[in-house]
Amino acid sequence: MGAYRWIWRAIAGLWIVLGAAAGAVVLPLAVWIALGLPAVVLWLASSVRKLVTDDGKPSPTRSAALVLVVYLGVIATLAAAVFIDLGALVVLAFLAAGFPAAIGWYARRLGWDRPRSGPSPTSASTAELCRQWIESYGELSRATSSAARLRVVMARQRCLDELERRDPQGLQAWLSSAASAGGDPRRFLSDAGG
Numbered sequence: 001m002g003a004y005r006w007i008w009r010a011i012a013g014l015w016i017v018l019g020a021a022a023g024a025v026v027l028p029l030a031v032w033i034a035l036g037l038p039a040v041v042l043w044l045a046s047s048v049r050k051l052v053t054d055d056g057k058p059s060p061t062r063s064a065a066l067v068l069v070v071y072l073g074v075i076a077t078l079a080a081a082v083f084i085d086l087g088a089l090v091v092l093a094f095l096a097a098g099f100p101a102a103i104g105w106y107a108r109r110l111g112w113d114r115p116r117s118g119p120s121p122t123s124a125s126t127a128e129l130c131r132q133w134i135e136s137y138g139e140l141s142r143a144t145s146s147a148a149r150l151r152v153v154m155a156r157q158r159c160l161d162e163l164e165r166r167d168p169q170g171l172q173a174w175l176s177s178a179a180s181a182g183g184d185p186r187r188f189l190s191d192a193g194g
Helices: 002-026 029-053 060-084 087-097 100-110 126-142 146-166 168-176
Strands: none
Touching: 002 060, 002 087, 002 100, 029 060, 060 087, 126 146, 146 168
């Protein structure tokens, strides 16, 4: 998720920078001030809350940065609305829906982060892991939803990770032998019984 988080931040940052630059041109100073006053109050309130809850260890810099980002995001959206009307709200909705924490929430709600049922890779024998690997290839082709395919892919990744942990040279030999996604790695691995 690290790459996604970086990409999301880059897109949101671009939205804010370009929107704030456009806002400097198209929005009157009164709008900047009218939005700036609640931003200052929000920053002060968050700083006071941190003083009360963090035993006198406030983080005004982080609070100020967050309030500034929100403030500039609102300015950017208002400035974009001058040019693309309600399209600005659509962009803002996509940015909010794609927020990395929101994506994590979606994954938890849809069960994408739940481990696959059955034996965990660490408790299975090497032969069992190989069998799970082979069977999961068929499961992948039968999966009908993105969530189901993701669960199978994650289970396959756990199998490979555990096989690599147990026998890195054997797994590398199998991968180097033009291994296929549905192939059987047993003959390359020690303790696989193949």
